Amino acid sequence: xxxxxxxxxxxTKTFPGVKALQDVxxxxxxxxxHAICGENGAGKSTLMKVLSGVYPHGTYDGDxxxxxxxxxFGDIKSSEDKGIxxxxxxxxxxxxxxxxxxxxxxxxxxxxxxxxxxxxxSEAAKLLARVGLAENPITKVADIGVGKQQLVEIxxxxxKRVKLLILDxxxxxxxxxxxxxxxxxxxxxxxxxxxxxxxxxKLNEIEEIADSTTIIRDGKTIETLDMKADSVTEDRIIRGMxxxxxxxxxxxxxxxIGAEVLRIEDWTVHHPIQHERVVVRGAxxxxxxxxxxGLAGLMGAGRxxxxxxxxxxxxxxxxxxxxxxxxxxxxxxxxxxxIKHGIAYATEDRKKYGLNLIEDIKRNxxxxxxxxxxxxxxxxxxxxxxxxxxxxxxxxxxxxxVTAVTGKLSGGNQQKVVLSKWIYADPEVLILDxxxxxxxxxxxxxxxxxxxxxxxxxxxxxxISSELPELLGICDRIYALSAGRITGEVPRAEATQELxxxxxxxxxD
Amino acid sequence: MAALDSVKTALxxxxxxxxxxxxxxxxxxxxxxLTDGTLLTAQNITNIVVQNxxxxxxxxxxxxxxxxxxxxxxxxxxxxxxxxxxxxxxxxMDLPWWIGVIGALVVGALVxxxxxxxxxxxxxxxxxxxxxxxxxxxxxxxxxxxNTQISPFPDTFRNIASGFLNGVLGGDGYDLFTLVVAAxxxxxxxxxxxxxxxxxxxxxxDVAGMPAFIAKIAAVALVAMAFAWQLAHYxxxxxxxxVLGVLVVVYSAVTKRSVFGRHVYAIGGNLxxxxxxxxxxxxxxxxxxxxxxxMAAVAGIVFTARLNLANPKAGQNFELDAIAACFIGGAxxxxxxxxxxxxxxxxxIMGVMNNGMSLLGIGIDYxxxxxxxxxxxxxxFDVYNKRRAGVSR
Numbered sequence: 089x090x091x092x093x094x095x096x097x098x099x100t101k102t103f104p105g106v107k108a109l110q111d112v113x114x115x116x117x118x119x120x121x122h123a124i125c126g127e128n129g130a131g132k133s134t135l136m137k138v139l140s141g142v143y144p145h146g147t148y149d150g151d152x153x154x155x156x157x158x159x160x161f162g163d164i165k166s167s168e169d170k171g172i173x174x175x176x177x178x179x180x181x182x183x184x185x186x187x188x189x190x191x192x193x194x195x196x197x198x199x200x201x202x203x204x205x206x207x208x209x210s211e212a213a214k215l216l217a218r219v220g221l222a223e224n225p226i227t228k229v230a231d232i233g234v235g236k237q238q239l240v241e242i243x244x245x246x247x248k249r250v251k252l253l254i255l256d257x258x259x260x261x262x263x264x265x266x267x268x269x270x271x272x273x274x275x276x277x278x279x280x281x282x283x284x285x286x287x288x289x290k291l292n293e294i295e296e297i298a299d300s301t302t303i304i305r306d307g308k309t310i311e312t313l314d315m316k317a318d319s320v321t322e323d324r325i326i327r328g329m330x331x332x333x334x335x336x337x338x339x340x341x342x343x344x345i346g347a348e349v350l351r352i353e354d355w356t357v358h359h360p361i362q363h364e365r366v367v368v369r370g371a372x373x374x375x376x377x378x379x380x381x382g383l384a385g386l387m388g389a390g391r392x393x394x395x396x397x398x399x400x401x402x403x404x405x406x407x408x409x410x411x412x413x414x415x416x417x418x419x420x421x422x423x424x425x426x427i428k429h430g431i432a433y434a435t436e437d438r439k440k441y442g443l444n445l446i447e448d449i450k451r452n453x454x455x456x457x458x459x460x461x462x463x464x465x466x467x468x469x470x471x472x473x474x475x476x477x478x479x480x481x482x483x484x485x486x487x488x489x490v491t492a493v494t495g496k497l498s499g500g501n502q503q504k505v506v507l508s509k510w511i512y513a514d515p516e517v518l519i520l521d522x523x524x525x526x527x528x529x530x531x532x533x534x535x536x537x538x539x540x541x542x543x544x545x546x547x548x549x550x551x552i553s554s555e556l557p558e559l560l561g562i563c564d565r566i567y568a569l570s571a572g573r574i575t576g577e578v579p580r581a582e583a584t585q586e587l588x589x590x591x592x593x594x595x596x597d
Numbered sequence: 598m599a600a601l602d603s604v605k606t607a608l609x610x611x612x613x614x615x616x617x618x619x620x621x622x623x624x625x626x627x628x629x630x631l632t633d634g635t636l637l638t639a640q641n642i643t644n645i646v647v648q649n650x651x652x653x654x655x656x657x658x659x660x661x662x663x664x665x666x667x668x669x670x671x672x673x674x675x676x677x678x679x680x681x682x683x684x685x686x687x688x689x690m691d692l693p694w695w696i697g698v699i700g701a702l703v704v705g706a707l708v709x710x711x712x713x714x715x716x717x718x719x720x721x722x723x724x725x726x727x728x729x730x731x732x733x734x735x736x737x738x739x740x741x742x743x744n745t746q747i748s749p750f751p752d753t754f755r756n757i758a759s760g761f762l763n764g765v766l767g768g769d770g771y772d773l774f775t776l777v778v779a780a781x782x783x784x785x786x787x788x789x790x791x792x793x794x795x796x797x798x799x800x801x802x803d804v805a806g807m808p809a810f811i812a813k814i815a816a817v818a819l820v821a822m823a824f825a826w827q828l829a830h831y832x833x834x835x836x837x838x839x840v841l842g843v844l845v846v847v848y849s850a851v852t853k854r855s856v857f858g859r860h861v862y863a864i865g866g867n868l869x870x871x872x873x874x875x876x877x878x879x880x881x882x883x884x885x886x887x888x889x890x891x892m893a894a895v896a897g898i899v900f901t902a903r904l905n906l907a908n909p910k911a912g913q914n915f916e917l918d919a920i921a922a923c924f925i926g927g928a929x930x931x932x933x934x935x936x937x938x939x940x941x942x943x944x945x946i947m948g949v950m951n952n953g954m955s956l957l958g959i960g961i962d963y964x965x966x967x968x969x970x971x972x973x974x975x976x977x978f979d980v981y982n983k984r985r986a987g988v989s990r
Contacts, residue, residue: 402873427875441873444866446933455863456874458856465856470800509874 092153093118093252093283099138099150101131108134109148109307116252121274121284123298123315125291125325128387128554131307132287136254140174141167154252171251175241177260177387181229188212188225191244215243219273234362235266242273253277254285259293260388261365271297289386291322291593303328322593323586330556330585338561339533341540345564346377348415349548350431350517355409357390357397357572363405367393369572371409375517375548380539382563383552384588390572391552392436395519399433400426413516427456430516434506436525436552438499442506445495449487450476452494452505456513479508484534500531507538518542521552536562556585568592616978617927621942621949628953635956636949639831642824647758647903649948650837651676651896653941655919656926657848658892660940663923664852665885666865666932667716667723671708671730672893672919676912677738679705679897684747684907687754694754702894708734709890710883717882731916739909747907756836758903763833771826772833779825782842783818790814837899844895849937861885865932921968922947925975946971 094116101109109131116122126132137143139152141161152159154170161167164174181190188209197208212225221239223232229240238258245253255274259267267290274284274297288294294301295315303310303325310328313320352373359365368390375381385391396403398411400423411418413429420426426433435441443452454461454472461471476490483504487497494505503523510518520539524532539562543549553559559566566583568576568591576591628636635641655672662669679701687697708730715726766773790810797804804810828834852858860881863871872878896915901907926943928935947968954964 399873400875422875422877423873424875424877433873435873440867441869444863444870444933446929447862447866451859451862455859455871455876458859462856466850466854467856467859469854470796470802473802474800 091118092116093155094139094285095151095153096135096139097151097153099135099148099152101134101138101143101148107307109138112150112304112307112309114302114309115312116283116285117300119278119281119283120299121278121286121297123294123301124285124287124304125289125294125301125329126304127329127556130304130329132304133256134307135304136174136256136285136287139167140164140172140254142174168248171249172254173245173248173250173252174254175238175245175256175258177257179234179237179241181237181240183230184228186226186228187216187223187232187240187243190229190240191215191225191247193244195247211247212243215246216240218246219243220269220276233266235262235269238262238266238270239273242277250282252283252285254287256287257289257387258286259288259290267293289388289593290595291325292595294325295320295322301325305329323590326586326589326593330589337533337557339537339540341380341543341562343378343380343543343564345379346546348374348376349413350375350550351412351415352398353410353412355394355397355411356407357393357404358406360403360405367404367572368397371569371572371574373550373567373574375550377546377548378543379565380543380549380551380563382559382566383550383569384556384559384566384592385552385569386592387554388571389569389592391569392521393572394569395433395521395550395552398426399423399431399519402426402433427513427515430514431519432456432510432513432515432517433519434510434521434523436522438502438506443494443502446493448491448493449480449485449497449505450490453479453490453508453512456509460512475512476508479512483508483538498531500527500534503527503531503535504538507535511542515547517548517550519550519552522554523551524553524555524558532558556588559583559588560585568594570594616982617925617939617942617946617975620975621946624946624949624953628949628956632953632956636953637827639827641952641956642827643831643835645945645948645952646838646841647835648952649944650758650841651900651903652915652918652922652948653841653944654844654892654896654899655915656922656940656944657844657937658889659916659919660923660926660928660935660937661848661852661861661885662723662889663920663928663930664865664932664935665861665882666868667882667885668920669712669723669727669730669886669889670916671712671727671734672889672896673912673915673917674731674734674738675705675708675890675893676897676900676915677909678708678734678741679894680901680907680911681738681741681747681909683754683898683901684750685741687750688747688907694751697754698757698898701898702891705890705892705894705897706887707890708893709887712890713883713886716886717879723886735909738911742907742909744909746909748905750902750905755902755905757840758837758899760836761833762836762839768829771829773829775829775834776822776825778834778839779821783821786817786821787814837903840895840899844892845937845941852937857881857884862933865934867933918944918947921972925972927975927979929979930976943975 092115094114096112096114099109099112112131112135114135124132138148141164144162145160159170182193191212192208197204197211209225216223216225219239219242221236221243223236229237258270262270271293277284286298298315300312300314302312352371355368355371356366357368359367371394383391393403397407400420401407402423411420418429420429420431439445450472453476458467461468461475473490479485480487480490485501485504487501494502497505524535527535539549539551551559551563560583564580566578566588567574568588570592575594578587659669659672682704683697683701686692686700687694712726712730715721716723763772763774766777794804794810852861860876863874863876864878864881868878900911922944923935923940924930925946926935926939928940950968950971951964954967
């Protein structure tokens with residue numbers, strides 16, 4: 089019998105209306121580095137949240153066997169007590185506390201309620217030595233780079249006597265040197281008997297470091313590959329990640345493609361806070377009239393960042409490159425200018441960035457185009473109602489009326505309001521970021537139909553999506569983005585999920 | 598099912614919106630009974646209006662600030678500062694009263710621009726900027742006045758707050774002019790309502806039936822004329838009521854119907870979405886504070902004229918009364934919600950309660966505590982309603 093430190097048996101987790109995990113099985117051997125791969129939304133993070141107790145026992149079906157006993161975690165604390173520590177993609181450090189304070193946060197080294205600073209700092213120094221971080225424990229976390237912060241997280245995990253370390257996309261925010269150091273550290277920890285589970289999109293890293301790899305797709309376990317026994321290649325992993333049939337979930341559409349509308353040349357964007365980090369590097373891209381162009385990329389590839397930086401510099405700093413509309417160079421440094429030049433961007437996060445949820449449908453539709461229904465600064469309320477009613481009918485927004493508050497609508501109807509807003513703004517180029525995220529299948533079909541209608545009306549449409557089948561189903565041409573670079577451009581006829589995934593996981597030319 | 602839902606929504610929405618008006622009527626009725634009708638005498642009604650006018654003027658500016666998701670703690674100090682400027686110009690420098698008024702308004706606008714700059718373009722939270730402003734402009738007041746009081750003001754200036762428009766058209770035991778102005782106001786209201794109804798019909802929207810429509814206008818006319826009748830029996834139409842009335846009408850329209858007003862609500866409702874919809878958020882925020890500065894100057898002029906005194910200690914705690922008026926009137930702490938009329942009613946609720954409790958001989962100590970409870974109760978009611986309506990975030 090194998091010596092498994094962890095066995096997750098037929099885990100099923102349901103969210104209202106969505107089956108996020110279905111009968112997932114995961115076996116992790118003691119002392120190995122186990123990688124988990126899958127597309128965005130495949131269920132990897134959900135599985136790890138089940139394991140670490142974020143979703144407590146009782147909210148899912150199935151058993152977790154850890155160290156040869158069935159465990160029922162009620163919260164994160166109880167899983168940590170057993171030595172399971174998860175390090176999330178977004179680091180959970182308090183920036184203005186010192187490294188030592190962060191390491192012992194929630195686990196303070198205290199005697200009779202008073203913190204023993206000598207012990208805190210000397211213990212922290214020992215842990216930092218173990219992770220190979222040469223920093224003074226009293227340094228503030230805000231003053232060290234992301235790579236080092238990642239190491240602080242691991243030191244924190246070590247302080248909790250970790251036996252099973254879970255890392256969610258540990259290298260996505262790191263540069264090459266820091267990534268290499270992190271992978272070395274994982275090997276080193278493996279030597280000390282610590283088991284690691286690593287979620288990653290970087291297949292080359294997985295190939296380099298993992299002992300076995302489990303592939304998850306659409307909330308199901310597909311297979312577990314032994315990275316040593318089989319001669320597993322990146323292609324082999326990709327096949328597992330995407331192997332899914334294209335169903336007839338997409339309306340038929342014959343494109344009528346005209347002249348070029350939008351052209352982006354040598355577009356480079358830096359991170360808004362960490363200025364030295366390049367988020368988009370030298371991107372070139374065109375979209376033509378009547379064309380639906382896809383932008384594929386995994387989490388952190390820089391898709392949204394590219395789109396928002398084009399949309400009036402609403403993301404990033406140090407933006408360089410040239411932007412052309414209809415062959416003429418434009419300078420759109422504010423959202424207002426971008427809209428004036430005929431660019432619209434419908435966000436991926438409609439609740440946070442797309443809608444005023446306490447306001448009604450009509451005012452959400454009109455907000456980007458108030459000049460159209462106003463005269464000398466005064467809004468014509470009746471015209472607004474008329475416009476909103478037209479969109480409610482044409483977009484099939486299901487609501488009691490245009491005075492219904494958008495916060496109460498379903499995801500699909502909210503998305504239709506967002507689309508109405510931008511269609512009413514009458515742009516030449518529409519950038520749609522994850523237009524079908526969190527929407528049920530029926531509404532997705534409607535959204536696809538709307539996108540086709542826009543292209544037929546001569547608009548240039550750029551669709552960002554994490555779902556490759558969706559891009560293959562609706563786009564005439566697809567760009568792949570990886571780590572801020574455009575790594576491939578594929579016309580519809582040649583596009584396959586495997587090919588795109590290859591480009592999307594390509595690290596460097 | 599959908600039809601039933603829409604009826605339900607309309608009902609809950611209406612209760613939420615009109616809850617404050619119902620409370621207002623109940624409070625008036627309560628104190629009218631408790632004071633044996635003294636509350637509603639001609640003299641007392643006039644007093645309530647004049648005593649609370651400067652808070653109400655501040656509340657008009659404040660509600661816009663609050664809808665946009667900010668706060669202004671400095672208005673009390675700005676009232677004192679602009680009053681001091683008017684005092685120096687009119688009394689010390691012996692300039693005409695209208696130069697003093699213009700000077701105070703300009704200074705108010707500059708103060709607003711100063712605060713708006715820090716909030717909008719530098720990005721410092723309004724709480725901090727206006728907390729600093731509260732200290733800065735209190736200090737500036739003392740410097741301007743040289744730490745003494747300035748008085749007396751000429752009658753022309755004092756009339757802004759204590760003057761009455763009366764006798765123009767005569768009248769026997771009552772002032773006909775007041776009644777004519779009120780009637781004109783009612784006629785204008787009826788006309789605009791009628792026009793709006795016609796426009797809505799042209800756009801094929803649902804309108805209330807004709808009997809309900811006429812009943813609504815008749816009710817408003819009745820209350821307005823009864824109010825005017827009482828005023829006419831006393832000294833006539835207070836000048837400050839006219840100022841207040843014009844401000845309410847103008848700012849109701851600005852918040853409800855102007856593009857600027859829409860932008861204010863959009864910013865308060867979801868700042869990110871507003872930015873990504875192409876709204877020039879920084880400039881809107883800037884003008885909101887300039888406007889607040891001007892309104893504080895108007896309040897400063899009225900207050901100084903009423904006391905006949907420019908005083909370094911003037912306007913203390915006015916910001917709290919103005920903010921409380923907005924929240925009692927249904928504005929949301931998180932921004933995006935609120936109306937000018939709501940804020941006015943909120944301010945009047947406090948005013949009527951102050952006045953009523955004073956008439957009953959309740960001490961200032963109890964008055965403060967009761968006012969606090971009313972504020973807490975009003976906001977709790979709002980929070981409860983929102984939770985029931987199920988609007989998330």
